[in-house]
Amino acid sequence: MKFKPISPRVDIQALEREQLEFWRSAQVFKRTLEGREGAPRYVFYEGPPTANGKPGIHHVMARAFKDIFPRYHVMQGKYVLRKGGWDTHGLPVEIEVEKELGIEHKHQIEAYGIAEFNRRCRESVLRYLEDWEALTERMGFWVSLEDAYITFKNEYIESIWWILKQFWQKGLLYQDYKVVPYCARCGTPLSSHEVSDAYEEVDDPSIYVRFALRDEPNTAFLVWTTTPWTLPGNVALAVGREVDYVLIETEAQYAKGQTERLILAKALLSQVMRKQDYTVLREMKGAELLGARYVPLFTFLPVNQDYAYVVDGSHFVSTEEGTGIVHIAPAFGADDMEVAKANHLPTLMTVNAEGKFIDAVSDWADMWVKDADPLITRQLKERHILFRSERYHHAYPFCWRCKTPLLYYARETWYIRTTAYRDELVALNQTINWVPEHIRDGRFGMWLANNRDWALGRNRYWGTPLPIWKCDNPESNEIVCVGSLAELSEYVGRDLSDLDLHRPYVDEITWASKDGLGTMRRVPELIDVWFDSGAMPYAQWGYPHRNQQLFEDQFPADYICEAIDQTRGWFYSLHAISTLLMNSVSYKNVICLGHILDGEGKKMSKSRGNVVDPWTIMNREGADAARWYMYTSAPPGDSRRFSAKLVQEVISGFYLTLWNTYSFFVTYANIDDFDPSAPRLPVAEREELDRWIIAELNALIKRVTHAYETYDVTGCTRPIADFVDDLSNWYLRRSRRRFWQSQWDASKRAAYETLYECLVSVAKLLAPAMPFLSEAIYRNLVVPFDAEAPDSVHLTRWLSADESLIDEKLLAEMRLVKRLVSLGHAARNSAELRVRQPLSEAAFAVRTADEAAALRKFEATIAEELNVKAVRLLDEASASGMISYSLNPLPQKLGKRLGAQFPAVQKLLREGAPAQVTAWAKQLLAGEPLSVSVNGSTIELSAEEVEVRRTAAEGFTVAEENGYVAALQTTLTDALIKEGLAREVVRRINLMRRDADYALNDTIEVSYAATPRLAEALSLHSSYICDETLAERFEAVEQPAGDKVETFTFDGETITLGVKRIAKGQ
């Protein structure tokens, strides 16, 4: 039986399509689950994308990282269910539909009809589903798409309702005000995303006003604001606890000749007072001001709670601008609202939903608040409250639709009291393995530590309705939270199984309240779409109404992975819901991906036109190379550049190297009928080089396995590339002759077996990362020869390292050999002696006795690599004049012991007179300690503390690096020259073989006519030439003839060669 022949040229597209077809027809993904029902679980959660746009290259990245660990754990024998999912609700979907319909304002949606609008949303959200599914399959991301969860399905929504009811019963759901960026004209709040793009530079009023102290006459807090219209909503002033404040006395502004007293931040004194004279009466910390009462500026609204005093605003009070004292209007600022809640202050709603003052604010009733600014300022001036009024140039957010300035405006909405579980959120987070690690205590940990209640409500149309029904009679306080469709059916007394759980249909469900006062109606809100995705551990199974066992089996996740912007999105919503609901984490390991940039390191965006279409990559470079690039180019959390060119580098740098090795193996294995099912030679009986690559292989398995267990993606992949490089460019290059040799002996057999084992192992180690290439290699090398073997590499068991084969000494020795060979090449290079020309001797200096032993052990290898007749050690006796010495006091050993004296010792040893240094070096080499005197004191240095290094003396054909030296004997004897000539001719004949298209194992005969010196060399080496060229005969003739005749001139000699095929290889 033979291996399927492999062309040295790889057609990546054909290869990948072939594997896809195989996976499809053999149902390989499905079979990763079959028969493993009792196996340990490995749980992956798919963070659901929204399929209302085409997938981009960043989705390929995320899916590549999602795919790699489940594949690994399948190979570890686990049962790995991977349910796909789609996120379908939310504002982005609505906005798409609004665009299609040409809708600009929210009320137009209601006019259009919610039912029809939502129907269009439902239709639009899965518009690109096919693109997503096609790309998912093409890139080899294994996830169950046919039973993917969809967040708009009734079963999904029911689960969410159940969760909300649990929260409701625990008293975690409540209604309160939240300050949002709000467009009064459109009557809608804007999402933060919409706001951040909409800042413009404007001039706003900038006024300083006095808040008179209640208990201290003629004294006032000086306060700065750019929104005078918020002053009627004032309930408090905030100071920084640690900020320094001053009480000053200055000339009264409105009463000539009198004085007034003002309080403001010390740091802002000169900025505020400018040229005005003042006297500082007292200094104090903000903490001393807390609780101080003042006289409210306005009393339009009757307020029955205590207010108008100084509170702590340490985390937002700045001394960069203003006065260091901030006015608090809870309805019109997020900080304000928070401070108000913390201090139980009232929220004064002085402005209506149109952005106009309410009637109670009688002076400016029904006036657009921004128009009221100058009027308010004028009144304050008349009342002698205004200290100064000017303009202030700054960035302010505007509505991106209608260009109206946004107001920060409190709206009543629903919250989840996550703050009640802050400690649990923080503690559970500590048990999660975050990659990169800093997210745990950084971005995510800090977010949790500063947790605020989750603002759940949304005043929109396409989303999960909040399942709360209230009696419409204000007298009644009847209110219920509904946890399922069955429960709702019970309330209304009929079967609602067919009800669509979206607006407007749920809104139509009403019933008479139990207290008989009115009708139970649903509150208008939907819930935050992040709650949808955060509920997926439960809702993907319809838990608890369905699949209870399945849920328990699949909770929590071992692994999730998304981009870093999900810290406050999905990562948070998953964590918050599971903490509140189950007091558990919902994921144990999480990779946060950095963002993807273009080839120049710029952000990819449609407007820049630098977006990479994933399909062009899939159709050219292919999935494996793209995946490999994602895994290896940067640590997962870093942002990374991406371009077709960078992926092509993966192909030439890694993919083709592996492919060439594979193709080499298949080519020769077929020639020799290598049978991988035959019993193998024990590793211990193979050659040194075989044992070395096997040691490297087992070290690799150990390393990569550890990396998979610790979610270290670069560790899973980069070492494989290093190994493949060793395999191709050292092991195989050094072993080629063993594959070419004609007789089948233990050496040849060991070479095949070793290379085979390495290739098959690499295929397995590579399988989770490069599922296509690894499958192709495995299916050719293993499946036809082993009836027991699974038909897919993805169904095989992960390798475990055989520690006994990791010969550390051998690994170190080979590292040294490579280094010395490299040095020898450098020496050749500087002498301009090509490798084809044999030299008589290479001599090396090394740093330790162990290294000297290694040199002796591998002298044949080194001799062959360097094409020299002999390799020896440059010992002290033979090296005189060729090398000199230098001394290197080892900092790691001496630094601590000598402390401040170390630099002087270092200087002395490094820069001492050559004769002295040589004497010291010999002393140390003999193992004797050294006594040196530095700054009048004598210091003993042991032989272990100072390294003796050999350095090349000038004028020799030598190379040196870090104490290693290679020296070449460059005298060419006649014999060496003749051998060089013979090699030259071998090379020409082999060129001709190739040009004549002979098979690798065809035998030939060669005739030649050469100049006398060359002819002499050739007859001397004719048997060598025959061996190297598979020639049966090599004869001098008058007139060379054959299939091909050519004449060459080199080194002053001329030869005419004729080659003729005499037998085909088998």
Added chain:
RNA sequence: GGGUCAGUAGCUCAGCUGGUUAGAGCACUCGGCUGAUAACCGAGAGGUCACACGUUCGAGUCGUGUCUGACCCA
């Protein structure tokens, strides 16, 4: 404005708890090889480790500050 992360060769990245003269790959130049060949091997050149100050016998590594970039939050 606050926070997190990053800044090492032209490019992509290593560099462990501080310790020898900061490493690799790609690209470039030169040379070699030509029975893996749209490969391969060797060498060369290329770095004030973003900048400044500090701690230390010793800093790419630790601290403080600054600059630049990405992201998050306001």
